[in-house]
Amino acid sequence: MMLSNLKLRATANSLFIRLFASFLIVVVILVSFNYFSLTFSKNKVRDEIINYNTMNLKSTTDNYEKEFELIKNQLLNLYFNENEQLMYFNGDTINYEIAAKTMQDIRQITNNPLLYLDNLILYYRKPNLVLDKNSITSDSTFFNKFYSSKDYPLAFWQAQFQNSTHFRVYAPSNFYDIPFTNDYNSLGQAFPVIVKNNWYQDFYMAAFLDIRKMFQAFHLSINDNFFILDADGKQLFTSSTDEKLGAPPTYDKEKMYIKKDNYYYFYREGAISGLIYVNVVPDAFIASQVKLNVSLVSLLIVTLGIGIVASLLFSFGFHQPIRRMIASFKHYNPLSPVQSRINEFNQLGSQINRIHADLSRKNLQLQSFAYMSSVKKIRNNLEMDFIDRPYVIVIFELTYKKRGQEHLAIEQNGTYYMKEFIDFQFKSQYSESLTFQIEASRIMSFAFIEETDYPALKDLLVQMQGIFDLDKEELYVTMAISSFYSSAAQMTEAYDEALQLSKQRRLNDKTQIIDKHLAQDLVTMFLPQQQEQEFAVNLQAGNATETRQIVNRFLAQLHKRTVSSLQFYHFANEIIHKTLKTLTTLQVDFRHLGDLASLQEQIFGCHTYEQLVSYLNEFLISSIELVNRKKEERDPITTFAIEYLEKNYSGDITLELIADKLNISSGYLSTYFKDKTGVNFLDFLNDLRIRKAREMLLEPGSRIQDVARKAGYQNMNSFNRMFKKFSGITPSEFRKQTVS
Incomplete structure (x- = not known):
């Protein structure tokens, strides 16, 4: 019984x-x-x-x-x-x-x-x-x-x-x-x-x-x-x-x-x-x-009749392979622990679960190592397990707004949890995807996807963007999508493409999605020759307003062309480099401003266009204050020469005339003036005259010929040439801009 x-x-x-x-x-x-x-x-x-x-x-x-x-x-x-x-x-x-x-x-x-x-x-x-x-x-x-x-x-x-x-x-x-x-x-x-x-x-x-x-x-x-x-x-x-x-x-x-x-x-x-x-x-x-x-x-x-017949056929078809698997496992291990009320799964579970879990963990580690080695071009004996399957690489660049040693642990934990979140999102839609951290603040996701499914991938990233924006006070993310590739040998190429796309993010503190359709050609990050010369002259002369206007106008042009944040940073770095070089030439002590490395780090700490403009303006104001202090510390020779030029710039002034008044040789005065001011005598005089001419051109009813004569130029060709050299435009163009 x-x-x-x-x-x-x-x-x-x-x-x-x-x-x-x-x-x-x-x-x-x-x-x-x-x-x-x-x-x-x-x-x-x-x-x-x-x-x-x-x-x-x-x-x-x-x-x-x-x-x-x-x-x-x-x-x-x-x-x-x-x-x-x-x-x-x-x-x-x-x-x-x-x-x-x-x-x-x-x-x-x-x-x-x-x-x-x-x-x-x-x-x-x-x-x-x-x-x-x-x-x-x-x-x-x-x-x-x-x-x-x-x-x-x-x-x-x-x-x-x-x-x-x-x-x-x-x-x-x-x-x-x-x-x-x-x-x-x-x-x-x-x-x-x-x-x-x-x-x-x-x-x-x-x-x-x-x-x-x-x-x-x-x-x-x-x-x-x-x-x-x-x-x-x-x-x-x-x-x-x-x-x-x-x-x-x-x-x-x-x-x-x-x-x-x-x-x-x-x-x-x-x-x-x-x-x-x-x-x-x-x-x-x-x-x-x-x-x-x-x-x-x-x-x-x-x-109802069809459902019963289909249930019978489906159950029989599902049961047969399970029976064959059970027979195979019984041959190797007949004594299996009971963990389920279903006999077949009692025997399968104890044999498969442990092996499957161990193999899955090791396979995932090996797969991550193989993909990372392929991206980094590291030679190994592992082979990629796909051939001619379309795939894309998505790079996630994490930018933390608060930097420093005290925030290092927060960044490390944040990057880890971001990696886990990205991996979960990708695997929910692409089961074969792989996500791993490739740099300190860089995460890479690899997914097999057909080109027709690209809109679905874009929708997934848009959903993730909304979640990333919940932490916008702490960080923002750049998501760069590579083109479609099909060969494992092209993985480095795909990674490099996505990496280059990530460098084209716009200068703001919002999460951005960038693909090849949003990529833009690089534009010059340097001032034109005329504006660069005008910048150098005004900086050496201690003219804060003119110096800042030159920089702000060029920044506005870059902003209007929606260039990448990296291009903004290159331009700001160039301005700081030229400013420090000028301060060094003028023998100004600028150590309290910081060295070049610390100043560059502050540039990369500007996450929006407004922050970068504000930082460069504050830096230029501080630098020009140092220039003006240096000018105030000049000796009686340069003070006399500068004051005489400012009072008599409209007359026929020569280096020999001022040297006679100082009872020194013209050659000595030329060398001495250049050493103390950082600019030669004639450039200083012409810059002074052109600045005075610009002020006079702003007066209603003034004629260009009269302004040239009052500024000390008897020849209109000389006046036009010097005006364009120090202002970048002709007098008539300057007047049109001010009138409009």
Whole structure:
């Protein structure tokens, strides 16, 4: 008995039995759910369809009623129009000037496409006069020729003066223009709407609404069977083309719809016009939903049979290879620890899990080493395990905003967790991807991907960008995507391409995604020769404003061209290098500014364009202050020479003249002046004269010839040549820039 129970339990724990039973349970649950859903929805379909048609008719009714109310208000407002008042109080006399203004008011109303007006008339009984948008004529002419209708002859319109109803919508009719006998020009079918004011017994207005345009605009149902009845149940309008459909049954205010023969009639009464709107739905449309339920039940039964057969075949096909694997493992290790209620997995789990975990860990380490060695061109005996499969490399450059030894541990931990996060994101979408840290702040991801899947990769990086931005106060990331490669031998090339792309990030502190489509050509990072010379002269002369303007203008040009941050850093490094070189030439002590290495590190600490501009301006201001202090420390010889030049720059000044005044030789003065100021005598004089000339050119009404003479130049060619040498542009170009 015990052996029978054990055998039965072993059979019940078989993977085949459990797998097949699980499939059957899922199939039965799904079938049961669908069956009860169909049963429940069967009773709801009819109610939902009725509710839909009720709401649809309500919308149509509201649209019609709003239109009638709008027409009523427009016409009542016209009663109080100044021109209409003057027309009415003139009595039998016709003032054609006022009539023309009134006709213009009528045209303005009828031209509004939202009113769906064909025409609008003003009818005066005493002069038997009718005004519409195009004419002013007698009532007999208008209603017999211009706007004729068999349903509404002249007598009908004359009788409306005795009618006490102030607003009424009449049945639509076809109206014609009859210029000659038996010559009928159709004006279309329209609703006549009469609006009266009881204070004006000899006058009323009538609007003619285009019934087809209103129907197309307001009736939004899939059924074209639509009626409009008056308050007595008389049919005013129908859009139905169904010959089997007769007149709607009598309207019962207690019911929202009535079923007659094979149709459902939905009713709604208008609050403004008192009209009754009827929407008709064939009973076959609603009954078709019930037939659909029968079809779904039949399909459900067929699906159940297919599900059972498919479950049996799938379970058998899955079980057979497992049995062969079990037989193989039993040959090597028959005593396996039991860890599952399924016999087959009890035997597989103990044999495979330990081996698989160990091999996976070692394989991942070897794979990472092989990929990293290939990227770094390190020779090894490992071979890449793919051939001719397209792949891309994505480099993640991490830039931490807070640097220093105290933040080193934070950077190391941050880079590790970033690597784990990137690896998780890539593996969730590309199972064969590999992510590893290749530098202190550089992470590389390798993924097999088809070129057609590139948009999906871009979307993944955009999602990661949003997560990286959560830590934007601490760091920002540059994500560079290589082109597609297919050979393992090209891995170094792919890595180098992505690395070069990462160097083209823009100068800001936001996470950026860069691929070959965003790559830009390098531009020069150095000042043009003329601006460079002007920079050197102004720096040596201690002119802070001019020196900063030269640098700021070039920085603005780089910013406008959206160059890379690396190009900005190269330019800033060049400015610092030239400034320190000038300070060294002038024998200025600048040690407190820091050495070149520390200054360069501060440059790379500027993460935005504004930070870099601010840093360079502060550096130049500090450097020029040192230059000016050095100038103030000069000896009496250079002080006398400079003061004399500043007072007499417009005259004929020579080196010999000043040397005589100092009672020294001109050669000694030239060498001495250059040694103390860092610039030779003639360059200093010409720079002084050009600076004074620029100031004079800014004065209104100044002439270039007069400025040249006052600045000490008697020859215009010399003046133009020196001005361009020290300013980079000609005097006329300088004036145009300042004026503009």
